[in-house]
Structures are given as structure tokens and as C-alpha cells.
Amino acid sequence: MSLLEVRNIDVSYGDVQVIFDLSLKIEEGEVVSIIGGNGSGKSTLLRTISGLMQASAGEISFEGKPIHRSQPEEIVEKGIIHVPEGRRLFSLMTVLDNLIVGAHNSRARGQAAATLEKVYELLPRLKERHNQIAMTLSGGEQQMVAIGRGLMSQPKLLMLDEPSLGLAPILIKSIFETVRQIADQGTTVLLVEQDVRHSLSLSDRGYVLEHGRIAIEGPASQLLDDPHIKTAYLGI
Amino acid sequence: MLYIIEDAINGILMGSIYGLAALGLTLIFGVLKVINFAHGSLLMVSMYVAYWAVTLTGLHPYIALVLVVPVMFIFGYLLQDIVIKPIFKAEKNVREPITVIIVTTGVWYILDNLTLLIFGPQYRNLEANPLRGKMLELGEMLISVPKLWGFGAAVLTTLAIHLFLQRTATGRAIRATSLDREAASLMGINAYKIYNLAFGIGTAIAGVAAVALVPFYNVFPTVGVLFDIKCFIIVVLGGLGSIGGALLGGIIIGLIESVAPQFMAATWTEAIVYGLFLLVLFVKPSGIFGVKHDW
Ligand SMILES: Nc1ncnc2c1ncn2[C@@H]1O[C@H](COP(=O)(O)OP(=O)(O)O)[C@@H](O)[C@H]1O
Numbered sequence: 233m234s235l236l237e238v239r240n241i242d243v244s245y246g247d248v249q250v251i252f253d254l255s256l257k258i259e260e261g262e263v264v265s266i267i268g269g270n271g272s273g274k275s276t277l278l279r280t281i282s283g284l285m286q287a288s289a290g291e292i293s294f295e296g297k298p299i300h301r302s303q304p305e306e307i308v309e310k311g312i313i314h315v316p317e318g319r320r321l322f323s324l325m326t327v328l329d330n331l332i333v334g335a336h337n338s339r340a341r342g343q344a345a346a347t348l349e350k351v352y353e354l355l356p357r358l359k360e361r362h363n364q365i366a367m368t369l370s371g372g373e374q375q376m377v378a379i380g381r382g383l384m385s386q387p388k389l390l391m392l393d394e395p396s397l398g399l400a401p402i403l404i405k406s407i408f409e410t411v412r413q414i415a416d417q418g419t420t421v422l423l424v425e426q427d428v429r430h431s432l433s434l435s436d437r438g439y440v441l442e443h444g445r446i447a448i449e450g451p452a453s454q455l456l457d458d459p460h461i462k463t464a465y466l467g468i
Numbered sequence: 469m470l471y472i473i474e475d476a477i478n479g480i481l482m483g484s485i486y487g488l489a490a491l492g493l494t495l496i497f498g499v500l501k502v503i504n505f506a507h508g509s510l511l512m513v514s515m516y517v518a519y520w521a522v523t524l525t526g527l528h529p530y531i532a533l534v535l536v537v538p539v540m541f542i543f544g545y546l547l548q549d550i551v552i553k554p555i556f557k558a559e560k561n562v563r564e565p566i567t568v569i570i571v572t573t574g575v576w577y578i579l580d581n582l583t584l585l586i587f588g589p590q591y592r593n594l595e596a597n598p599l600r601g602k603m604l605e606l607g608e609m610l611i612s613v614p615k616l617w618g619f620g621a622a623v624l625t626t627l628a629i630h631l632f633l634q635r636t637a638t639g640r641a642i643r644a645t646s647l648d649r650e651a652a653s654l655m656g657i658n659a660y661k662i663y664n665l666a667f668g669i670g671t672a673i674a675g676v677a678a679v680a681l682v683p684f685y686n687v688f689p690t691v692g693v694l695f696d697i698k699c700f701i702i703v704v705l706g707g708l709g710s711i712g713g714a715l716l717g718g719i720i721i722g723l724i725e726s727v728a729p730q731f732m733a734a735t736w737t738e739a740i741v742y743g744l745f746l747l748v749l750f751v752k753p754s755g756i757f758g759v760k761h762d763w
């Protein structure tokens with residue numbers, strides 16, 4: 233049994249279908265990348281897994297149980313955490329309050345203090361800035377808060393939507409290092425990215441999404457050598 | 469001169485009670501992003517509950533608080549859960565849920581007319597209550613005692629709501645939902661439960677204001693309408709969704725109402741209030757004290 237199984241889902245915005253008959257699997261402990269250009273349907277896929285959108289066909293199961301009819305907050309309780317594109321911090325709240333809200337679900341709430349220590353260890357910058365209002369942070373710091381807030385909910389599966397978006401190259405490197413550390417500590421990660429080289433090099437497997445369909449899938453090392461990916465996404 | 473100071477003090481006290489009435493409205497707006505046009509009617513219902521509780525038991529009017537606050541919390545909670553929530557769900561993807569506003573207007577009409585039907589149009593007041601007409605002598609100045617207590621209730625309630633929102637898990641969840649409903653749901657927060665709670669709390673605050681008013685204010689079916697307009701102006705002055713702004717906005721209105729008639733015909737007072745309201749809308753639509761909102 234895979235940790236997450238997506239089987240043949242279709243997803244639409246009104247009349248416009250953007251995901252077609254898509255299937256994927258994630259095993260416990262894996263880091264899986266989903267890569268694809270702008271508008272290929274990556275965010276829509278994550279929004280469907282986390283329950284913000286409903287698939288019009290197909291099934292999604294987590295730990296063997298169906299979740300495609302569940303509400304977002306029920307899916308959080310089960311252990312899937314979605315760190316959305318564009319960070320979506322609670323802008324007028326402090327860093328610490330953002331992190332505490334991350335531990336709202338019943339699995340995480342009792343252990344919030346201990347989890348907070350771990351998050352501060354991983355992202356020491358957040359401890360320095362804990363009293364600062366989230367919207368006054370730099371882009372890189374905001375992304376760290378978004379990831380830290382996700383970790384506070386004690387994810388079994390952490391889904392990150394373009395964590396490197398809009399960051400300076402040096403920060404991108406440190407964000408990917410953080411993701412690697414999170415995975416090394418045993419959290420399963422589903423990473424959605426346009427930065428193909430970085431994301432594939434820290435992943436076990438990858439899927440390439442084109443126009444709402446899986447175009448290529450395979451071990452990350454193999455995808456990095458794929459001629460189509462080299463020309464279309466790596467510019468070699 | 470002394471008269472003006474006396475009027476100013478009584479105006480500040482009365483204004484703080486307006487602010488208390490507006491606090492629930494601003495809280496509900498801050499979370500649901502909807503102007504609750506039934507707010508004045510909920511205040512009116514609270515006043516009737518307080519009036520009858522005191523009349524039937526003969527207890528001190530302020531003891532009605534222990535009944536009115538929980539009753540109004542439950543009333544507001546259920547009103548949102550049963551009447552308003554289904555509209556929200558139907559308009560899930562609409563940015564400005566205008567239908568919700570129409571529904572709150574419907575609730576206003578129903579509550580006011582139901583009250584008229586049951587209790588009739590007459591004005592009622594707690595005639596023989598220990599606070600009625602009671603004055604505190606400050607030198608040559610007379611300060612209304614029930615208004616002074618109302619001021620205390622307004623300050624304490626504002627402080628309590630502020631601390632609740634800042635310091636408790638539920639308060640943080642309410643703030644998070646208010647700032648980004650979708651992101652909050654990704655943290656496991658059920659927005660509809662938060663809406664119920666916010667509506668319940670906002671209505672319970674109207675209950676506190678009602679208990680403060682009943683010892684010296686007439687109770688009648690359309691009393692809410694007077695407060696509706698004031699509350700709306702106060703909330704815009706103070707900043708939509710601003711907790712401290714409601715109290716300060718209320719005090720400004722109370723001051724204008726009490727001091728301005730010393731200098732001009734009373735009808736001008738309202739012109740000043742509305743003028744200020746328009747000025748704020750034009751110059752600083754986020755309100756005198758509001759950021760986008762301060763929590
Ligand atoms: N709210 C929306 N309403 C209608 N169409 C949308 C909406 N959001 C995204 N789309 C469309 O769905 C497609 C996939 O978008 P998205 O999942 O955001 O792609 P990606 O995350 O890969 O950039 C795009 O064609 C986009 O225009």
C-alpha cells in the first residue's frame with residue numbers, strides 16, 4: 233500500500249478541464265518531485281489532494297483510505313499538509329502566532345511546544361524573528377515561516393508548492409537544503425517545482441506534468457538524463 | 469464651562485456604550501467580511517431579554533448579565549449556523565457574498581416585526597430600578613452612574629476580546645480565518661465553525677451592551693434601528709474590524725452628540741456626524757484607527 237495514491241482524476245475550473253486522467257503514487261519516506269511549466273496544472277493537483285478542490289472523476293487515497301470527498305481540515309487531521317504557492321502567511325500575525333496556528337490540528341496541538349523547538353532548530357532565523365509581523369519579513373524568511381508552519385502540523389506527507397518561487401539564487405539553495413533535511417528526518421515530501429535541476433537532484437522520483445497530463449515519470453536521476461527534459465526544462 | 473465638561477464626560481460615557489454595541493458588529497465583519505444588518509435587532513432582542521429577566525425576577529439589573537450573555541451567544545451561534553451558513557456554502561466561490569447581506573437584512577425585519585407582534589409598540593422601561601436617574605456628584609457636576617458602569621463594561625469587554633483574540637488558541641484561529649480563510653483551512657481550521665463562534669461572540673457582546681443600556685434606556689421594537697446606524701458609522705470611523713477602534717469611534721460619536729448642541733442647533737449634530745463619516749470614507753477609508761485591521 234502506498235502512502236498516497238491518486239487514481240485517474242479529472243479536475244476542472246467550471247467548464248475548463250485542467251487535469252486529465254492523472255495517476256500517481258507516493259511511498260512512505262520518499263521525496264517526489266512534480267515538475268512542469270507555468271499553467272501545467274501543478275497547483276491544481278495539490279489543491280485537489282488537500283481538498284480545496286474536488287476531482288470530477290477518479291479517486292485519491294491516503295494510508296489506504298479514500299480522502300477525495302473529505303474537507304481540507306479533515307485531510308489535515310489525517311496528516312497531509314499543503315504549503316501553498318505564494319506562502320499565504322497570516323500577514324498581520326507574528327511569526328510565532330503563524331507557527332502556533334500551524335499546530336491547530338488535534339494530532340499536533342498537544343506537542344506544539346516540542347515541535348516548535350525542532351522547527352527553530354531547523355530554521356533558526358524564525359526564532360530570531362519570532363515577534364515580527366509576518367508581512368514585514370523578506371521573501372526568503374516568509375518561505376521559511378510557511379515551511380515551518382507546515383511542519384508544526386506534524387505532517388506525514390508534506391506538499392510544497394514552488395517554495396523557491398521569487399527567491400534569490402542563494403536563498404533558493406538554502407530552501408532546497410532545508411527540504412532535504414526535512415526529508416532526511418523521515419517526512420515524506422511531495423515537491424512541486426519549476427526549478428527542475430534543484431528539485432530533481434534532491435528527489436527519489438519525479439513526474440513531468442504537461443497540459444494536465446503526466447508526460448514522463450521515473451527515478452529522478454533518470455529524468456535528469458532524459459533528452460526531452462534536458463531540452464525542454466534544463467535548457468541544455 | 470463646567471456644563472461643557474459635564475456634557476463631555478457624559479458624552480464619553482454614553483459613547484463608550486455605543487462603542488460596546490458596535491464592537492460585536494466589527495468583530496463579525498472582521499471575520500465574516502459581511503456587514504450584519506441584523507446587529508441592531510440582536511441588540512434589541514438582548515434588551516428585551518434583559519428587561520423581562522429583571523422585571524420577572526426583581527433582581528438587580530446587572531445580574532441579568534449571567535442570563536443575557538449566554539442566551540445571546542447561543543442565539544447568534546445558531547442564527548449563523550442555521551440561517552446564514554447555508555448561504556455562505558452556496559456562495560462559496562463568491563468574493564463579496566451580497567446574498568448574505570440581504571439575508572441579515574431579512575433577519576432584521578423578521579426580528580423587529582416579531583417583537584412588535586409579541587410585545588406591541590409601547591415603550592418599556594425598568595421604572596423602579598436602583599440605577600435609574602442615579603447621579604454621581606463631582607463638585608458641581610453630575611455624572612450618570614449607569615453610564616459610568618456602562619463605560620466600565622465597555623472598556624473591560626474590549627480588553628477581554630483583545631486578549632482572547634491575541635492569547636488563546638481559538639482567538640488565533642479566528643484571526644487566521646479572518647486574514648486568509650483558505651490558508652486557515654489548510655491548517656486544519658474549519659471556517660464555518662469559526663464563523664459560528666464569531667457570530668455568537670459578537671451577539672453576546674450586543675447582550676453586554678443591552679444590559680448596560682436597560683437601566684436607563686427605553687426598550688421598544690425598533691430601538692435597534694437607532695443603534696444600527698450609529699454602530700455602522702462607529703465601525704467605519706474606528707476601522708472595519710478594529711477592536712480598539714470601535715470603542716474610540718463610539719466615544720467620538722458620543723462626544724459630538726453631547727457637546728455640539730451647546731454651540732449650534734441640535735439638528736446640526738447629525739450633520740457633523742455624517743460629515744465626519746463621509747470625510748473618513750473619502751480620506752482614510754480604513755478608518756481613523758484602523759490599519760487594514762489591527763488584529
Ligand atoms: N481559479 C482559476 N480559475 C480558472 N482557471 C484557473 C484557475 N486557476 C488556475 N487556472 C487554470 O488552470 C490551469 C492550471 O493552473 P495551475 O494549476 O495553477 O498551474 P501551475 O501551478 O502548474 O502553474 C492553467 O491553465 C490556469 O490558467
Ligand SMILES: [Mg+2]
Binds near residue numbers: 274275276317393394
Ligand atoms: Mg502553481
